[in-house]
Amino acid sequence: xxxxxxxxxxxxxxxxxRGERQLMDYLDYYHLEKGYMLSFNFNxxxxxxxxKIVLGNKVLVExxx
Numbered sequence: 702x703x704x705x706x707x708x709x710x711x712x713x714x715x716x717x718x719r720g721e722r723q724l725m726d727y728l729d730y731y732h733l734e735k736g737y738m739l740s741f742n743f744n745x746x747x748x749x750x751x752x753k754i755v756l757g758n759k760v761l762v763e764x765x766x
Contacts, residue, residue: 711742
């Protein structure tokens with residue numbers, strides 16, 4: 702089993718969206734349907750939690766801590 706995990710430091714929405722697109726490209730390259738992204742956010746007013754993003758047949762599970 703192959704797992705694709707992307708780890709990012711939170712640097713804003715635009716940077717985060719680029720990380721999501723990069724992870725989707727990895728999934729395409731490795732012919733996988735599910736990937737995981739862990740975002741480290743050090744802002745005081747951050748929104749922590751896990752969300753699922755579905756794009757076509759690809760699923761991205763993103764956790765913000």
